[in-house]
Amino acid sequence: MALLEINKLSVEFGSAAHPFRAVxxxxxxxxxxxxxxxxxxxxxxxxxxxxxxxxxxxxxxxVTADALNFDGxxxxxxxxAQKRQIVGxxxxxxxxDALTSLNPAYTVGFQLIETLRQHTPLRGDALKQRxxxxxxxxxxxxxxSRLNAYPHQLSGGMSQRxxxxxxxxxxPKLLIADEPTTALDVTVQQQIMELLLNLQKSQGMGLILxxxxxxxxxxxxxxxxxxxxxxVVEKSPVTEIFDRxxxxxxxxxxxxxxxxxxxxxxxHTLPGVVPGQYDRPSGCLLSPRCPYVQDRCRTxxxxxxxxxxxxxxxxYALDDAGRPTHV
Amino acid sequence: xxxxxxxxxxxxxxTFLGITLLSFSLIHMIPGDPILVMxxxxxxxxxxxxxxxHNLGLDQPLYLQYWHYLVNALHGNLGxxxxxxxxxxxxxxxxxxxxxELSFCAMLFAVPVGxxxxxxxxxxxxxxxxxxxxxxxxxGYSMPIFWWGLMLIMLFSVKLGWTPVSGRIDLLYxxxxxxxxxxxxxxxxxxxxxxxxxxxxxILPSIVLGTIPMAVIARMTRSAMLEVLREDYIRTxxxxxxSMARIVLIHALRNALMPVVTVIGLQVGTLLAGxxxxxxxxxxxxxxxxxxxxIGARDYPxxxxxxxxxxxxIILVNLLVDILYGVINPRIRHAR
Ligand SMILES: Nc1ncnc2c1ncn2[C@@H]1O[C@H](COP(=O)(O)OP(=O)(O)OP(=O)(O)O)[C@@H](O)[C@H]1O
Ligand SMILES: [Mg+2]
Numbered sequence: 130m131a132l133l134e135i136n137k138l139s140v141e142f143g144s145a146a147h148p149f150r151a152v153x154x155x156x157x158x159x160x161x162x163x164x165x166x167x168x169x170x171x172x173x174x175x176x177x178x179x180x181x182x183x184x185x186x187x188x189x190x191x192v193t194a195d196a197l198n199f200d201g202x203x204x205x206x207x208x209x210a211q212k213r214q215i216v217g218x219x220x221x222x223x224x225x226d227a228l229t230s231l232n233p234a235y236t237v238g239f240q241l242i243e244t245l246r247q248h249t250p251l252r253g254d255a256l257k258q259r260x261x262x263x264x265x266x267x268x269x270x271x272x273x274s275r276l277n278a279y280p281h282q283l284s285g286g287m288s289q290r291x292x293x294x295x296x297x298x299x300x301p302k303l304l305i306a307d308e309p310t311t312a313l314d315v316t317v318q319q320q321i322m323e324l325l326l327n328l329q330k331s332q333g334m335g336l337i338l339x340x341x342x343x344x345x346x347x348x349x350x351x352x353x354x355x356x357x358x359x360x361v362v363e364k365s366p367v368t369e370i371f372d373r374x375x376x377x378x379x380x381x382x383x384x385x386x387x388x389x390x391x392x393x394x395x396x397h398t399l400p401g402v403v404p405g406q407y408d409r410p411s412g413c414l415l416s417p418r419c420p421y422v423q424d425r426c427r428t429x430x431x432x433x434x435x436x437x438x439x440x441x442x443x444x445y446a447l448d449d450a451g452r453p454t455h456v
Numbered sequence: 457x458x459x460x461x462x463x464x465x466x467x468x469x470x471t472f473l474g475i476t477l478l479s480f481s482l483i484h485m486i487p488g489d490p491i492l493v494m495x496x497x498x499x500x501x502x503x504x505x506x507x508x509x510h511n512l513g514l515d516q517p518l519y520l521q522y523w524h525y526l527v528n529a530l531h532g533n534l535g536x537x538x539x540x541x542x543x544x545x546x547x548x549x550x551x552x553x554x555x556x557e558l559s560f561c562a563m564l565f566a567v568p569v570g571x572x573x574x575x576x577x578x579x580x581x582x583x584x585x586x587x588x589x590x591x592x593x594x595x596g597y598s599m600p601i602f603w604w605g606l607m608l609i610m611l612f613s614v615k616l617g618w619t620p621v622s623g624r625i626d627l628l629y630x631x632x633x634x635x636x637x638x639x640x641x642x643x644x645x646x647x648x649x650x651x652x653x654x655x656x657x658x659i660l661p662s663i664v665l666g667t668i669p670m671a672v673i674a675r676m677t678r679s680a681m682l683e684v685l686r687e688d689y690i691r692t693x694x695x696x697x698x699s700m701a702r703i704v705l706i707h708a709l710r711n712a713l714m715p716v717v718t719v720i721g722l723q724v725g726t727l728l729a730g731x732x733x734x735x736x737x738x739x740x741x742x743x744x745x746x747x748x749x750x751i752g753a754r755d756y757p758x759x760x761x762x763x764x765x766x767x768x769x770i771i772l773v774n775l776l777v778d779i780l781y782g783v784i785n786p787r788i789r790h791a792r
Contacts, residue, residue: 185694209700217697229688233787234710244696279786295696 131158132335133182133303136196140174140181140359142189142406149406151177151190153359156433159303164329164336166346166367168382169356172403175339178356179305183222184212200302218248221296222305226312227288231280237264237291238276241298248299263294268324286317290324297328303335311341343382347371355379358403358414365439373449375441377419380451413443421445421453457782464778471771473526479764480525483512483756534761539753544761548743553636554624555742558734559727561658562666567720570670571709574677574716579704581682590678597671601730605664605737612660619660622739626653665734669723676719680712687711714785721777725770 140152152174159165167175181192184204197205199220204212224230232240241260245251251259257276264272267290280288289309296304306325310318322342326349329336340346346353346367353370355363355378363376374380384398401418404410410417413426425444436446445453491508492500500508509515512535513524528534534544570593577589613621624638625631629650631641639658642650684690685708693707732744739745743762750758 183695185691213697213699215697217695222695224688224692226688230692232689232693232707232711234785243698247696247698279790281787282790292692295692 130201132161132163132200133157133159133337134196134198135178135182136194138178138181138192138194138197140177140186141191141193144189148191151359152181155356155359155361156364157354157361159335159337160351161302161335162333163352164326164338164350166350166353167337167339167356168341168343168346168353170382170403172358172405173356174359175356176307177359179222179307179337179339183216183220183305184209214248217244218299219301220303220305221299221301222307223289223292223296223309225308227292228280228283228285228312230292231283231288233280235279236276237278237280237283241276241291241295244295244298259298260294263298264291266297266328267291267294269294284317285313286321289313289321293321293325293328297332297334300332301334303337304329305337305339307339308341309338343371355382358409360414360442361433362415362442363439364433365441369438373437373439373447374451375436375439375446376443377421377447377453378415379441380447381420421455423455460782461779464775464782468771468775472768475764475767475771476526476529477522479760479767480522482760482763483514484518529764534764535757537750537758538755539750539758544757545765547746547758548762548765550636551741551743551746554638554740555728555731555735555744557624557637557639558658558661558665558740558742559724559731561662562727562730563669563720563723564666565662566666566670566673566723569666570673571677571716573670573674575681575704575709577674577678578681578685586678589674593671593674595671596667597675599667601664601668601733602737604667605660605734608660608664609737618656620653620657624654624657624741625650626657629653661734661738661740664737665727665730668726668730669720672719672723672726673716676716677712680715681708684708684712710784714781717777717781717784721774721780724773728766728770 135155135157138152138155138157139150141148141150143149155174155178157165157178167178169175177186180186181194182197182204186192192205194205197203199215202215204215207215231237238257238260241263242256245256245259249259260276261272264275269275269287269290275283275287275291280291283291293309309325310321313321322345325336328334338346338350350367353363353365353367354361355365355370355376357378363370363374363379365375365379370379371383374383378399381398399418399420404414404417410427411430412428413419413422413431416422416426419426423445429444431442431444433440433442434444434446436443437449441447443453445455448454491505491512491514495508506515513521516524532545534548536542537544537547540547573589573593577586580586609621612618620626625642629642629647631638631645631647631650634641634644638654639651642648642654681704690703690707693703698707728744731740731742732748734740735742735744736748743766747759747762747766749755750762
């Protein structure tokens with residue numbers, strides 16, 4: 130049984146009369162201890178999917194799903210009080226902008242201990258002891274004095290280390306890292322990523338790694354999920370996807386790597402941008418940008434079809450040579 | 457922190473000097489001859505006129521006059537009231553506790569009610585509770601104090617007979633003044649009946665005086681809360697699995713308080729202005745009605761000294777607010 134099992138997760142914003150499906154029928158599963166890479170251009174719904182999973186989408190946003198099971202427990206429709214015992218303890222999340230993700234009014238120690246107090250039976254000095262341990266675990270130098278530091282006294286990399294310490298404080302089974310290094314200086318990006326991956330290994334956590342850095346995904350993930358305009362367009366074992374992408378979008382993403390290996394914010398290899406609320410095409414959502422587009426693609430919406438070892442949302446999934454299988 | 461304090465205090469000194477200059481020039485801005493204006497239409501014999509000029513120091517060059525005024529003011533010497541021939545400072549100190557007590561109780565009403573109302577409105581944004589609370593706040597803000605005070609007196613004092621109409625305490629109690637704050641003095645005298653009477657006398661004027669600050673605080677709290685609730689660190693707090701109460705009270709409110717504390721500080725100025733009216737509605741023997749009477753009687757030393765004292769108080773309160781702000785906001789405290 131998978132640690133996390135998501136079935137047909139959808140998130141809608143906007144009014145009931147003019148809904149905007151930021152996330153549409155997303156299926157995703159993560160096995161215990163696995164790393165799943167989630168990639169896709171800006172605006173493809175990666176963050177919204179994860180926030181929905183954490184229960185952090187507020188009204189008027191609407192979350193629906195056929196199943197949202199974590200560790201055998203259905204998260205959807207779970208009472209908030211019950212869900213709060215899982216979120217922050219068994220599932221935790223770190224965000225892109227660490228500097229704004231810490232509360233400026235409280236010390237690092239306060240914010241770390243708060244999580245421990247919420248989810249563990251530790252009290253008193255034991256809390257402080259554990260907080261210190263955690264700061265040392267995320268390799269913060271001079272950890273003892275950092276406990277009393279305020280967020281504005283920390284650098285971006287230091288803040289992200291603190292966020293990671295908070296996230297792993299209760300030994301979570303699943304960690305969601307939403308572009309954990311994008312906001313950092315290039316020089317510290319790699320250190321933070323290494324730290325994260327080392328911790329993942331030593332703690333045996335499942336990890337959902339959202340990133341623009343396909344090179345990292347290729348190196349560490351077991352599975353890759355490619356998202357586009359709120360949909361999963363391809364799911365594939367990592368061994369397959371880099372050599373034999375099945376979806377034209379995946380192919381374009383990979384082709385953009387050599388040009389700028391970090392941050393495929395926008396693709397040189399595909400003209401245009403991800404369609405937003407007002408310019409979603411009918412049929413296949415990639416059809417206006419797809420180099421292999423056929424008439425059928427403009428009218429009919431494709432499902433996820435098996436293609437080799439992967440599944441791809443394309444009527445004419447690419448063959449092993451990277452050519453569309455036009456009939 | 458010490459550096460922060462020193463810098464704040466450094467700013468206060470020029471402001472204080474500016475105010476002394478202003479209150480000093482007041483006497484020179486009176487149209488016509490100040491002595492004649494003060495003495496009214498009566499005939500004044502030249503000897504007395506000269507003496508009065510000399511007593512007020514008006515026969516000296518301006519810069520010397522100011523210097524003496526400043527030195528005297530710093531020693532707490534603000535001259536004599538023309539009417540009572542009692543030192544202005546002494547009159548002020550005798551009446552000030554009454555104003556402090558009233559203002560304090562007004563804030564005791566305004567701050568918790570305003571904070572709670574603003575928070576409820578922010579949490580229920582766009583819902584009935586939000587519109588209801590903010591509608592009441594807007595009404596409170598635009599309420600003419602005089603009318604509002606009279607309405608409350610009519611309802612609660614005259615019609616229902618729940619609260620007394622005016623004054624600080626029933627005449628039948630004789631409380632030994634220690635602090636001048638009747639709430640404290642009646643407790644020190646172990647006279648619970650007197651204490652109750654003081655409380656009953658305070659309720660209506662406190663509500664009247666506190667209404668505008670309450671409305672301002674409610675609106676400020678609401679908008680500050682709405683802003684803070686959108687912040688990334690609130691998302692982090694929620695991702696930690698904290699309870700809604702903890703997120704709102706610990707994570708959001710603390711940050712929302714920063715602008716609210718400033719507003720509360722600024723309300724102290726409004727409060728002293730409002731006290732003037734409120735004190736006259738409820739015949740409250742404080743510095744507000746004292747100042748009003750002095751203006752009516754053209755008792756210029758009192759007007760001059762009263763304004764200097766009240767303005768100085770406002771500066772001190774603002775200094776306190778600044779310091780408090782630094783305590784709440786570590787970024788300001790650590791700023792170089
Ligand atoms: N609260 C919201 N209300 C309305 N629309 C939203 C909201 N949050 C996100 N969206 C929209 O949902 C879509 C998906 O956004 P999302 O943040 O998930 O993208 P992303 O894949 O994480 O992109 P990035 O790489 O920039 O982080 C976007 O079009 C965004 O504008
Ligand atoms: Mg995102």
